[in-house]
Amino acid sequence: MTVIRTASLTKRFGRVTAVNGVDLTVPAGVRFGLLGPNGSGKTTLVRMLLGLVHPTSGSVELLGRAMPRHAADVLPRVGALVENPAAWPHLSGRANLRLLDAAGRGGRGRDRKARVEDVLARVGLAGVDRRPVKAYSLGMRQRLGIAAALLRGPELLLLDEPTNGLDPRGIGEMRELLLGLSASGVTVVLSSHLLSEVEALCTRVGVMDAGRLVLTEDLDVLRSPTGHVRVRTPDPGSVVGLLNGQVVHRDGDALLVRAPDAGVLNAQLVAAGITVTELSAERRSLEQVVLELTGAGSDRVDP
Template sequence: MVRGEWEATVSGTNEPSGATAPTGVIETHALSKRYGKHLAVDRLDLTVPEGSVFGFLGPNGSGKTTTIRMLMGLIEPTSGRAHVLGRPMPRATRTVLPHVGALIEGPALYGFLSGRDNLLRYDSADPAADPRTRRARADAALDRVGLTAAAGKKAKAYSLGMKQRLGLAAALLQPRKLLVLDEPTNGLDPQGMREIRTLVRELAAEGTTVFLSSHLLDEIEQVCTHAAVMTRGRLITQGPVADLAAGARGRLVVTTPDPGDAARVLKERGATDLVVTEDRVTCEPPGQDAELSDLTAALVGAGVRVRGFGLERASLEDVFVALTGEGFDVAG
């Protein structure tokens, strides 16, 4: 399909009368998926802006992968609507998917083939791929994910991290408008994680919208421009990462040679979740109406020698805990 035909097709979404035209690269309205009595995704309203690196966050079992499978047309929603690249899914799967690279639930590889031959096989299944430049595309994708040296090795001999890289290379065989990655750093060591972060930033700079599902909050916070948080199938919040973090109050940090006395005063004033070390106290400050200057005065008035006092910037983990009252694995 040539570019003009693609744009004409996108403009004709064949939506029900009165439906609002989608504005995001991904957009859902009341999207739900039920398996028997289990509601895996519950009326999800999601908007992924064009050009963003969008972190789709939540603990394992929160409904992230089920949502992605609906977005990619792999399963039918029970109710609600989903649009990808301006087209309704799964009805427009054949039109949309050639413009989407995806790595979902780990790569499906031919173990008896080499890494390069796996990519050649994937590329040959793409009707839009030019066979004359197939090997060059495969080699470029292998180089981009750091697998050139292992290109001739059979995939069954790859480590989990190498298989993950090869799946990502398959998603990058062609230029994509949208890249959908489900837990892309599974099995990667810290160096591999850094390389994936760098690659995601490069792709975004080139104009690809990246939709990145993960339960690793710290990883996502370093690379994403926007994020959404899910738990138990429901969307809790979404928006620019900086705005989400700004909406949560950070932890109070007091540096002092009198940590025991400082902790006592802070607790009396309503602080909670106190952590005391040799020269520092961190805690959840009192309610939003409390003045931090009053806490400082109380500490000084009690004879506590205050050497440092302030709020640490809230993280995405702080946002999640503040909204749900629970945490999830941020270390992998």
């Protein structure tokens, strides 16, 4: 099943094209990371997926239904956090979640209290007191926004910068929460510029630049071996002599060797009596991939 499908999706604000002809497909069950520099169009794309912004042209399908035409049927099955978490600032977190649950389900809701307590516990706010949301820290507001996104037990979770304002422990807790939701069958889509978080969480990524989707690929494929092996040895001269031109770079006792199989290379060096203290296949990082595909970003000002 495909949970997100867009075709030639475009959004213009006056003379500015924020999203430009995006064709995106996200299958059910993946953890999908939408990457790109600030101003690349990530948030505008997410808002169009949810029907919060209408496209200039192109189409959106969410959970197999056209958006925004079928938003009333689709959105109850979707949890979302876009930009800053919304809340009634003079009310407590619990009161906010109860009102949101009532708005979504209607009526008194026999199990409302249990649902609210469950999502508060899942995001680390089980012990929150009655203080109003306006007195919350940024991290607490972010946790509350994610709790609101989980309130309806969504099939699809769309999160824009979900770890914004969280400390390192909070980021780790949120990662574990999202991994658990994914294991239970929820499709997780997150938009972020934090490459390390996407690399640690996602199975598939899309890269945006200047409004265009310039790449979609499985993370394992992007980070496949480059055909080079990093070798560290106390006898680098012997390695250079043995491999006869396969060494493409040398820095002291560290060498970069052109070799398709790290295991075969290791056996060759050991058989030649060369001591190897470190050996690993070189892989491209997600940061390298994104930097190769994107420009400087919209918050840079050059002459």
